[in-house]
Amino acid sequence: MPKETTSRNLIQIARLRSGMSQMELARAAKTSQPAISAYESGKRSPSVETLTRLLAAAGFELRMQLATPDTHDVSRKNAEKLLPKSQVRGHINRERKRLKSNGRGKKS
Amino acid sequence: MGEVRNLDVEGLLEALVNHSIDFILIGGTAAQILNLPVPSTIDVDIAPLRSRKNLECLSEFFENVNASLLTAEEDGTWFPRTPIENWAQYSTLHLITDFGLLDLVFEPTGTSDGYQDLVKGSVLLQVGHSMIRCITEDQWVELKSSTGRPKDLEHLRQYFSGKKKN
Numbered sequence: 001m002p003k004e005t006t007s008r009n010l011i012q013i014a015r016l017r018s019g020m021s022q023m024e025l026a027r028a029a030k031t032s033q034p035a036i037s038a039y040e041s042g043k044r045s046p047s048v049e050t051l052t053r054l055l056a057a058a059g060f061e062l063r064m065q066l067a068t069p070d071t072h073d074v075s076r077k078n079a080e081k082l083l084p085k086s087q088v089r090g091h092i093n094r095e096r097k098r099l100k101s102n103g104r105g106k107k108s
Numbered sequence: 109m110g111e112v113r114n115l116d117v118e119g120l121l122e123a124l125v126n127h128s129i130d131f132i133l134i135g136g137t138a139a140q141i142l143n144l145p146v147p148s149t150i151d152v153d154i155a156p157l158r159s160r161k162n163l164e165c166l167s168e169f170f171e172n173v174n175a176s177l178l179t180a181e182e183d184g185t186w187f188p189r190t191p192i193e194n195w196a197q198y199s200t201l202h203l204i205t206d207f208g209l210l211d212l213v214f215e216p217t218g219t220s221d222g223y224q225d226l227v228k229g230s231v232l233l234q235v236g237h238s239m240i241r242c243i244t245e246d247q248w249v250e251l252k253s254s255t256g257r258p259k260d261l262e263h264l265r266q267y268f269s270g271k272k273k274n
Contacts, residue, residue: 012268075178075202
C-alpha cells in the first residue's frame with residue numbers, strides 16, 4: 001500500500017491558501033504548533049475528525065468521494081520504458097534545473 | 109512495439125497545430141510552460157474540442173504520427189482511425205506517437221464541458237514555432253484541486269509552498 005499523504009497535503013494546502021502560519025492554525029484549531037508540524041510532515045496522521053477540524057479552522061470543508069483507481073501512472077510507467085532512456089533522463093534533468101532556478105520548487 | 113524514437117514536446121505541439129487541431133494544453137506540460145514549481149511529466153496532456161471537424165483532424169493526425177493506444181496492460185496498440193465514433197466515445201485516450209506520449213482528455217475533472225469551459229480563461233502562448241492555447245495558473249490550480257488524487261494534492265502542496273517562499 002502506498003503511504004497515505006492526502007491528510008498532510010490537505011492540511012498544508014489549506015493553511016497556505018488561507019495565509020496562516022502553523023501557529024495561527026494551531027490557535028484556531030485549538031491544538032499545538034508541534035502537532036500541526038507533525039501532521040504536515042507526515043510524522044503523525046490525524047483522525048478524520050481532527051482533519052475536519054483543522055481544515056475548518058483554515059476556512060475549508062472536507063469532502064470525500066470514492067473513485068476507481070487511477071491507472072494512468074501505470075500506463076505512463078510502461079510507456080516510459082519505450083522512450084529513449086537518454087531523452088527521459090534529459091527531461092528529468094532539465095526539470096530539476098528549471099525547478100531549482102525558479103527557486104520555488106522541489107526536485108522531482 | 110519497440111522503442112519510441114522521440115520525445116519532442118515542441119514537435120508534438122507543432123504537429124497538432126499543423127493538423128489544425130483546436131486544443132488547450134493542460135497538465136504537467138502546461139505547468140512547465142507556465143514555470144510553476146512542480147515537476148512536469150513526460151507526457152503532453154491536451155483538452156481537444158469535441159467537434160466533428162476537430163475529430164476528423166485528430167484522426168488524420170493519429171495516422172501521420174503513428175498513434176497507438178496505451179493501457180496499463182498494453183505497451184501500445186494500433187487502433188483504426190475510422191470510424192471516428194469508435195475512439196471518440198472515450199473521455200480520455202493515452203497515446204504513444206512519433207513525438208512521445210500524448211494524453212487526450214476531452215472532459216478534464218473540474219470542467220463540465222472540457223475545451224469549451226477552459227477556452228474562456230485560457231491564454232495564447234508561443235511554444236517553439238507554434239502559437240498554442242494553454243490553461244492559466246488559476247485554471248491549473250482549479251483542475252488540480254478538482255481531481256483529489258494524491259499526486260495532484262502533492263503538486264498543489266509544492267505549488268503553494270513554493271508560492272509562499274517567493
